Amino acid sequence: MPEPAAQSSGAPRIVLAFDFGGRRIGVACGDTVSRTAAPLSAVPAGAAGPRWQGIEALLHEWQPALAVVGLPYNVDGSDSGMTSAAREFAAELARRFALPVVLVDERYSSREAEGRLKEARESGLRRRRVAKADVDAAAACIILERWFMEH
Helix, strand or coil, rough: CCCCCCCCCCCCEEECCCCCCCCCCEEEEEEEECCEEEEEEEEECCEECCCHHHHHHHHHHHCCCEEEEEECCCCCCEEEECHHHHHHHHHHHHHHHCCEEEEECCCCCHHHHHHHHHHHHHHHHCCCCHHHHHHHHHHHHHHHHHHHCCC
């Protein structure tokens, strides 16, 4: 996983990815050189919206050049119940932090994340139980991996 640091012109560009949800927002980090992603954490969210202080702390620590936000669609590609909220989150993220934000189709990312974590636990690579926040952060990792594949 990349180390948090200020970026110079020759350094890898750090990218943070967000898996937006009504209760938690999963966060992952990667860089454009290795094109790998690693889950970081999940930031609480609720009726009042995301806990922007937690997001701000992660942005300050990692200083990303770009943010990637997962856009939830239905299986048929139509907007889901969460699509507009995810778009609003992405727009607010860009506005608050003057950060370029791109949207990536996140269909099945949570299911894929659950599968990866379950497999790691069964193989012994992961010892502790899988919490919902772990799934959200792993889903953000998958969203970032998809962005790397597209670019």
